[in-house]
Amino acid sequence: MTAERREIEPIDGALSPTLNITDKASDGVPAGEELQPGSFPLRLHRICVGAIFFMHGLCFASWASRIPSIQENLNLTAATLGTVLFALPVGFFISLPFAGWFVGKVGSKKVVVLSAVLYALSLVSIGTASHALTLFFCLFSFGFFANLLNISINTQAIAVERLYKKKLMASFHGLWSLAGFTGAAVGTWMIGNGFAPFPHYVLICIVFLVANVVCSFYLVKKDEGLDEKRPLFAMPDKPLIGLGIIAFCSMMAEGAMFDWSGVYFIKVVNVEEEFTGLGYTTFMIAMAGMRFMADGLSGRFGLKRILQASGVMTTIGLLVAVLMPRMMTSLVGFFLIGMGVSSVVPLVYSAAGKSKTLSPGTALTAVSSLGFMGLLIGPPIIGFIAEVTSLRISFLAITIMSLAVVAFSSLMRDEQKS
Incomplete structure (x- = not known):
């Protein structure tokens, strides 16, 4: 047949x-x-x-x-x-x-x-x-x-x-x-x-x-764009580089939260030791919960608007945590940060997989490479800024990355909603 x-x-x-x-x-x-x-x-x-x-x-x-x-x-x-x-x-x-x-x-x-x-x-x-x-x-x-x-x-x-x-x-x-x-x-x-x-x-x-x-037995057997002759290295096009930069900026903020949230609650919020992990836990709960909603929101409002909203939400969360470093306000800030960064990477990966020039695996590699560099260098940069100034200033500096997500996503073409 x-x-x-x-x-x-x-x-x-x-x-x-x-x-x-x-x-x-x-x-x-x-x-x-x-x-x-x-x-x-x-x-x-x-x-x-x-x-x-x-x-x-x-x-x-x-x-x-x-x-x-x-x-x-x-x-x-x-x-x-x-x-x-x-x-x-x-x-x-x-x-x-x-x-x-x-x-x-x-x-x-x-x-x-x-x-x-x-x-x-x-x-x-x-x-x-x-x-x-x-x-x-x-x-x-x-x-x-x-x-x-x-x-x-x-x-x-x-x-x-x-x-x-x-x-x-x-x-x-x-x-x-x-x-x-x-x-x-x-x-x-x-x-x-x-x-x-x-x-x-x-x-x-x-x-x-x-x-x-x-x-x-039930995985999808055939990939779209399978290329058995492709080289080990392939140059991404401008749209993929743009997606990679968005992933880089978001994952810098994400990495900072992974490594520095506990320290922030001790040094800045001045919580007792048993409450050290509250900020990280709040961040992760918001991140996990929002990811189950992001697909529907993206389908309704479009990728561009969701990425813009994510950057804005991350920025607001950081400002709340930095400008009002008390237990409850910091938890609210960390919750907003978790909601903000939650959708960026999966939605950017999804968009990269629809590249017109590279196979899905190759496109994902290009975008995730840039994103992962942000995850790697984010925490050390936060530490360096904190050493020179203060931890509050270093967290405030992360807003540059979240605002960059807004800026670069604004350069994207409007897409049809699905």
């Missing part, structure tokens, strides 16, 4: 090419059968991609929740731990060009299945580390495979968006954020019941591998 092709209209008018997706029996749908949003095969695609997003976040949160245990077990000083932890972003960053090339060459489904296995096993390897040097290499591989899975599963998310003909990316990222809370809760329970990191990580690994096997 000859496979039938159908044409799907662009989701994001100015950013999206016309897409051709082939219906094949091997994709779990009989050839020529129309896939309708909400149909059972489509729901399976969406559920399984969402499950991998969740397991990715659970795996990462499981590692992070046991950092104090690993530091104590290996008797690492703060300086040594800081050096060792740097291996993870190094592995993540080095994998960026390879991830886009590999996804473009063999397809995101195969890369998801392979990288999920390696990512889960690398988590277990962290639990076996007996020395700072071995932990360094384990974290390097953990970061490398984490990003390989990151690029490939985001490419799958773009494919599901195309099949559904609507935005879904932010909700997938919301599942990743939700997994962060789950992983932290599981880690706390494991610590409270005396489990070492190794059996904890083995349990997470087993759950991940089982989920990976089940989901492997």
